[in-house]
Amino acid sequence: MGTLAEEILGAPAGEYVDRRVDRAYAHDGTGVLAREAWLSIGTGAFPDPDHRYLIFDHIVPANTSLTADLQKELRVFARQQGMHLSDVGGGVCHQVMAEGYALPGEVIVGADSHSCTLGAFGAFATGVGATDMAGIWATGETWFRVPETTGVFLDGALTGAAAAKDVALAYVSALGMDGATYRALEFVGEGAGGLSMADRLTLSNMAVETGAKAGMFYADAVTREYLAGFGHAVEEQTPVDGYRQEVTLDLGDIEPLLALPPRVDTVCPVAEKEGLAVDQVFLGTCTCGRYEDLEAFARIVRGKKVTVRTVVVPASRAVLTRAASTWVLPALIEAGCAVGTPGCGPCLGAHMGVIGEGEVCLSTANRNFRNRMGVGGEIYLASPQTAAATALAGEIRSPEGCL
Amino acid sequence: MKGEGHAVCLGRDIDTDLIIAGRYLRTKDRSVWAAHVFEDLDPTLAGRLAGAVIVAGPNFGCGSSREQAAVALKEAGVVAVAAPTFARIFFRNAVNIGLLVLECEIPCHEGEAVRFDLDEGWIEAGGTRRPLRPLSPRMREILRSGGLVPYLSGGHG
Ligand code: SF4
Numbered sequence: 268m269g270t271l272a273e274e275i276l277g278a279p280a281g282e283y284v285d286r287r288v289d290r291a292y293a294h295d296g297t298g299v300l301a302r303e304a305w306l307s308i309g310t311g312a313f314p315d316p317d318h319r320y321l322i323f324d325h326i327v328p329a330n331t332s333l334t335a336d337l338q339k340e341l342r343v344f345a346r347q348q349g350m351h352l353s354d355v356g357g358g359v360c361h362q363v364m365a366e367g368y369a370l371p372g373e374v375i376v377g378a379d380s381h382s383c384t385l386g387a388f389g390a391f392a393t394g395v396g397a398t399d400m401a402g403i404w405a406t407g408e409t410w411f412r413v414p415e416t417t418g419v420f421l422d423g424a425l426t427g428a429a430a431a432k433d434v435a436l437a438y439v440s441a442l443g444m445d446g447a448t449y450r451a452l453e454f455v456g457e458g459a460g461g462l463s464m465a466d467r468l469t470l471s472n473m474a475v476e477t478g479a480k481a482g483m484f485y486a487d488a489v490t491r492e493y494l495a496g497f498g499h500a501v502e503e504q505t506p507v508d509g510y511r512q513e514v515t516l517d518l519g520d521i522e523p524l525l526a527l528p529p530r531v532d533t534v535c536p537v538a539e540k541e542g543l544a545v546d547q548v549f550l551g552t553c554t555c556g557r558y559e560d561l562e563a564f565a566r567i568v569r570g571k572k573v574t575v576r577t578v579v580v581p582a583s584r585a586v587l588t589r590a591a592s593t594w595v596l597p598a599l600i601e602a603g604c605a606v607g608t609p610g611c612g613p614c615l616g617a618h619m620g621v622i623g624e625g626e627v628c629l630s631t632a633n634r635n636f637r638n639r640m641g642v643g644g645e646i647y648l649a650s651p652q653t654a655a656a657t658a659l660a661g662e663i664r665s666p667e668g669c670l
Numbered sequence: 671m672k673g674e675g676h677a678v679c680l681g682r683d684i685d686t687d688l689i690i691a692g693r694y695l696r697t698k699d700r701s702v703w704a705a706h707v708f709e710d711l712d713p714t715l716a717g718r719l720a721g722a723v724i725v726a727g728p729n730f731g732c733g734s735s736r737e738q739a740a741v742a743l744k745e746a747g748v749v750a751v752a753a754p755t756f757a758r759i760f761f762r763n764a765v766n767i768g769l770l771v772l773e774c775e776i777p778c779h780e781g782e783a784v785r786f787d788l789d790e791g792w793i794e795a796g797g798t799r800r801p802l803r804p805l806s807p808r809m810r811e812i813l814r815s816g817g818l819v820p821y822l823s824g825g826h827g
Contacts, residue, residue, distance in 0.1 A: 283806050296695060300737055303698065307819045326696065334696050380735040380759055396737035396763035398818045405822055410808055444683050445729035448755050478729060480758050530683070615734075617692045636687040636733060638710045 270416040270507050271483045272451040275372055275391040280415040287408045289373040289390075292320035294360045295327070296615075297378035297397045298341045304401035314407040316349035320368070322360035323353060324610040330618040348404075358583025358609040361385065361553040365468055366585055367497030371486035371504060376403060381553050381633065383474040387467035388494070389486035389504050391451075394475065414451040414480050417442070418510030421458030423519035428666040430563065431466035432555055432631065432650035434516065435473040436524040440534035441514050448478030455506050458518040459484060464493040465559040472554045473633050476531045523665050526648035529637040537653050537665040546626040548577040548658040549640075550604075550651055552614045555631035556582030558589045560651040565595045567655035567669045568602040574661035577604045578620045580612030604658075616640040629657045671770065671813060672787035675723040675749035677795060678715070679778035682727030686760065689731065689739040703742035720747030723786070725778035725795070728753060731760025740764040750786060752776060752793060765809050768817035773803035788813070 269279060278284045293301050298321055305313075313319075321341065329335035345352045353363050360377060361384040369375055371389035376382065378400035385392035395409070403409050419438055425431070438452075452474045454467070462470070467484050474482025484490070485504040494501050523537040550556070550564050561581060579599055581587040587609050590596040600606060613620025614632045616639050622628045624643030631654050635646035649657070652666035659669075688711045690703050708715040724730075724743070730753040731739060740763040743751065750770035764771045772786055774793050786793040788810070791802045805813070815821035 283808065297735060297737070299698065304819050308822045310823065331696070337696065337698070378735060380733065394735045394759050396735045396740075396759055396766065398737060398766035399762055402766075402818050402822055410806075412806065444732060445755060445757075448729060449758055478732065478755075478757060615692045617695065634687075634733065636685045638691060639687050642691075642710070 268507055270451065271389065271453055271485060271504065272391055272414050272416055272481055275374060276411055276413045278413045280413050282413050283410055284413060285408055285410050286374050288376050288403050290318045290320070290368060290375045291400065291403045292322055292360055292364055293378035293400050294325050295323045295338050295341060296325040297400060299337050300397035301378055301400040301404065302341060302344050304398045305404050308401060308405045310405055312405050313348045319348070319404065320351040320353065320364065321345040322357060322363050323355050324359045325615060326618045327355040327608055327610040356584055356608050358586065359553045359556065359611055361472065362556065362582035362586070366583060367494070367499065370494065370499060371490060371501050376409060380475045381472055383479065383482045384468055384472040384553055386474065386481045386483035387464065387471040388490055389484060391481055391483070393480045412449070414449060416451045416453050416510055417447050417512045417514065419452050419454045420456040420513060420515040421454060422456055422515065422517045423458050424461050425518045425521060428523050428652050428670050429521040430650035430652050431462065431469040433521050433524045434518060435470050436526050436534045436648065437516055437521055438514060439473055439476045440532045441516070442477040444476065444530065444532045445478040450479050451481040451483060452477065452479045453510070454482065454484050460487055463559065464489060465557045468557065469554055476633055523650060523653050523667065525653070525663070526635055528635045528645040528647060531633065531635055531648065537649060537663060540663045541665060543663040544627065545575055545629045545657055545662060547620070547622055547628040548573070548575055548654050549613050549620060549628055549630040549632065550577070550654050551580030551582060551612045552632040553582060554633040555651050556580060556586065558586045560631065561586065561590050561599065562595050564651040564655040565598040567652060567666060568659060569598040571602060571659055573603045573658040575658060577658045578607060578613055579604045580607040581609045583609050613640055629654055629663060671789060673749045673770065674783060674785040675721045677778050677780060677782050677784045678718055678722040678724050679780050680724060680726040683729045683732055684726055685733035686731055686736050686739040687733055690736065690742045695736060695738055700741055700745045703738050704745035707742040707746050716746060719743070721749060722747070723749050723784040724751040725776060725784065726751065726753040728755045730756050732757035735759045737763045737767065740767050740769050744769045752784070765812050766818040768813060770813065774800050776800050
C-alpha cells in the first residue's frame with residue numbers, strides 16, 4: 268500500500284499520470300485568464316460542468332469599473348457553461364469547497380495555490396494556474412507527477428492558548444519555505460486524529476507554504492461526522508506506515524507563535540515580540556476565517572474594545588450566518604471590529620484593508636511576503652487568539668494571559 | 671530548444687508577489703505586467719530583462735498561483751529562467767505559457783553570457799557546463815508547441 272497521494276493517483280511516487288479531475292474550481296482572479304485560455308484552445312468542449320465551480324472571492328464586491336467588467340464577463344461565462352457559481356458574498360473558494368463539496372479520495376484541482384486546503388478531507392487537492400485550469404475545463408483531466416510524501420507526525424494535544432495556526436507555523440518553520448517542494452505532506456499520528464475539521468483545514472491550508480503540492484489528512488471519524496452534516500456518507504481511510512522523510516511535533520509543546528515579515532518560515536514565540544505596536548489586525552482568510560476562529564477571537568474581545576483598527580472577514584456566508592445566529596458576531600461588532608463581506612478581504616492587498624507605508628498588520632492569513640498587503644507595510648502572521656489579544660492591546664500580545 | 675542570453679542574478683525564494691504585485695493583476699493587458707515586473711524587488715530590473723536568462727536561487731516563483739508572474743517575465747523578453755528548484759505551480763505555469771524553465775545548479779555572474787540546450791540537457795555560463803534536470807516528455811512537448819493552449823488546440827490531450 269502506498270501513501271495517500273499514491274493511492275489516489277494510482278501510481279508510485281515519481282511517475283507521471285493523467286488523471287480525471289473530480290472537481291475543479293477557479294475564482295474571480297484566476298478565472299479571467301482561464302476563460303481567455305479556454306477560448307483560445309477553441310475546442311468548445313466543457314465536460315462535467317456539474318463539478319466545475321467558479322467562486323467570486325478575491326475582489327468582492329468589485330472595486331473598480333475594470334474589475335466589474337472582468338467579473339461580469341466571467342459570470343456570464345460560468346452561466347453559459349453550466350458551472351456552479353458562488354457569487355459575491357459566498358466566501359473564499361477553499362472554504363466554500365470545504366462546505367460539503369470536497370470528499371475523501373477525490374482528485375480536486377483549484378486555480379489557486381491554497382487549494383491544498385481540501386487535503387484535510389483525505390482528497391488529493393492541489394493548486395494550478397489559469398492555463399492548466401483551462402486545460403481541465405477543455406479535457407476533464409490533467410497530468411501529475413506523483414509526489415513523494417513527507418510524514419508530519421503530531422503527538423499529544425494542544426494546551427493553553429495554542430491553536431492550530433500555531434501548529435501550522437511550527438511545521439512550516441520546521442520544513443522551511445521549500446522544505447517540501449514537489450512533495451506531499453501527510454498529517455498523521457494521535458495528535459492529528461484529535462484535531463477538528465476546522466483545525467485540519469488550517470494545517471492543510473499552509474502546506475503550500477513549504478512548497479508542498481498537497482497537505483493531507485486521512486479521512487476518519489471526525490471527517491465522517493463533519494461530512495455527514497452535509498448529507499455525505501464517506502468511508503475512513505487507513506494510514507500507511509513509514510515515510511522516507513518525517514517531521515514530528517508534540518502538540519503539547521506548541522505555544523503561540525508569530526511568523527515575522529517577510530518570511531513565513533521565520534517563526535518565534537509571540538512572547539518574544541510582545542510590545543511591538545501594530546496599526547491593523549486582520550482576522551479572516553482561508554487559513555483562519557472559519558466560525559471556530561471568529562469564536563476564539565470573540566471569546567477574548569467580548570465585552571471589551573479593540574484599540575487598533577480591526578478588520579474581520581468571515582471565510583464564507585455559512586460562517587457569517589452562524590456567527591450572526593450566536594453571540595459571536597454581536598460581540599465582534601460591539602468590540603469595535605469592522606466586519607467585511609465574506610471572501611479574501613485584505614489578504615491579497617488588492618482592494619480593501621490595504622496598509623500604508625511603514626504600517627504593521629497582524630494577520631491570521633498564510634503569507635507575509637513583502638508589500639503583499641500594501642507597499643512598505645509589514646505583516647506578522649499569528650492565530651486568531653493572538654490576533655484578539657493584540658487587537659485589545661494595540662501591540663503584539665500573547666493570548667496566554669487572556670484565557 | 672536552445673537559447674542564450676545575459677545573466678540576471680536573483681536570490682532564493684523569489685515569490686510571485688515580488689514578480690508581479692497583486693495590485694497589477696486586474697487587467698488583461700499583458701504589457702502592464704511586463705512594465706511592472708519585479709517592481710517591488712528592484713524597479714530597475716524590468717529594463718534589463720529583454721534577452722536575459724534569469725539565474726535564481728532555490729524555490730523560484732513560490733507563493734500564489736498567479737500565472738501573470740510567468741507571463742510578465744515572458745512579455746518582458748526573458749529567454750529562460752534557471753534555478754535549482756522552482757515552486758511547482760510557477761513551473762507548470764511557465765511551461766503552459768511557453769516560458770523556458772531550467773532546473774540546474776549554475777553559478778551566476780551578472781551580465782555574463784548563458785547558453786543552454788534543453789534537448790541535449792545542459793547549461794553553460796562562464797566556462798562551466800552543468801546538466802539540466804530533464805523535463806517529462808509531456809512537458810517537453812507542451813514547450814515545443816509553445817504552451818498548453820497551442821498544444822491542446824493542436825489536437826493533443
Ligand atoms: S484568503 Fe488569501 S490566501 Fe486564501 S485564497 Fe484568498 S487571497 Fe488566497
